[in-house]
Amino acid sequence: MIVITAKPHAQHRPPPPEADARPLYIAPGAETHVCLDGPALCVQRGELAEQLFPLRRLSRIHCSDGARWSTEALLACARLSIGVIFVDEEGEVVARVLGHPGGIDNLSHRLWDFLLLPQALDRYEHWRQSYEGRVAWWAGARLNVPIVERAPARCRASIQAQAVRYAGDREESRTRQWLRGIAHGWMQAHLQELGLGANSELAQAGAPALARDLAGLFMWYLEPARLGWLRRRWLAAQAKGEPVRPPVHAEVVRLFESKASRAAFHGREITGGLHRWLIHET
Secondary structure (H helix, E strand, O other), rough: OEEEEEOOOOOOOOOOOOOOOEEEEEOOOOEEEEEEEEEEEEEEOOOOOOEEEHHHOOOOOOOOOOOEOOOHHHHHHOOOOEEEEEEEEOOOOEEEOOOOOOOOOHHHHHHHHHHHOOHHHHHHHHHHHHHHHHHHHHHHOOOOOOHHOOHHHHHHHHHHHHHHHHHHHHHHHHHHHHHHHOOOOOHHHHHHHHOOOOHOOOOOOOHOOOOHHHHHHHHHHHHHHHHHHHHHHHHHHHOOOOOOOOOOOHHHHHHHOOHHHHHHHHHHHHHOOOOOOHHHHO
């Protein structure tokens, strides 16, 4: 795991990303190089023409671990607090590049205070499990999982069984891991904005593993969309009398982005719920 951080220079500090900045996804494929070209990232893929992406229009970057980055491009992203998440072919996060945290630190202050209390990690885990029970019930209701199977472990098994039916074991696992990697990248960027990025003192301490835990909760909100998408692909193949085409990473990216506004609402709902609970506990 690699975390690269950078503090902005006191002088010549670049302007922050714009309010309507959007994520950039660099999928696996032809040999890819990423370098800095003035105020923009320059992405060169194989024999294709170079593409320029102004840094101020980027909120975060989700990149294949096969891409080759220049140091200048990585540092430019770090100085603007544009998180770069590197994932392997299975969608597992293998490295992150993060910059200085944002200025919204009420949640981080509350968490610091809470962790000084006796048995804080046990109490936090109880909150996480309770929250997971609620979001698992929500996902199960959306997917018509029987009430007796809506506890997290049984609900997860039911969802995966349905997904295997539509896509097979390997593709079910791959789409789940791809979407989990995207969810983790979104949550990591969101925590960075709240002053709880991977380079914060809390994250360096290693407990709790906030990005992992909250991304796991976030994933429940994304499962209905994933299962619905797999089912639509399966039905389309059945109608044509053809085998189901293996999904590709870019399709999962488009699935997430098509639900980005609603997903962001649920993601902020999770951190808001944690904040409210911390206020009560401290």
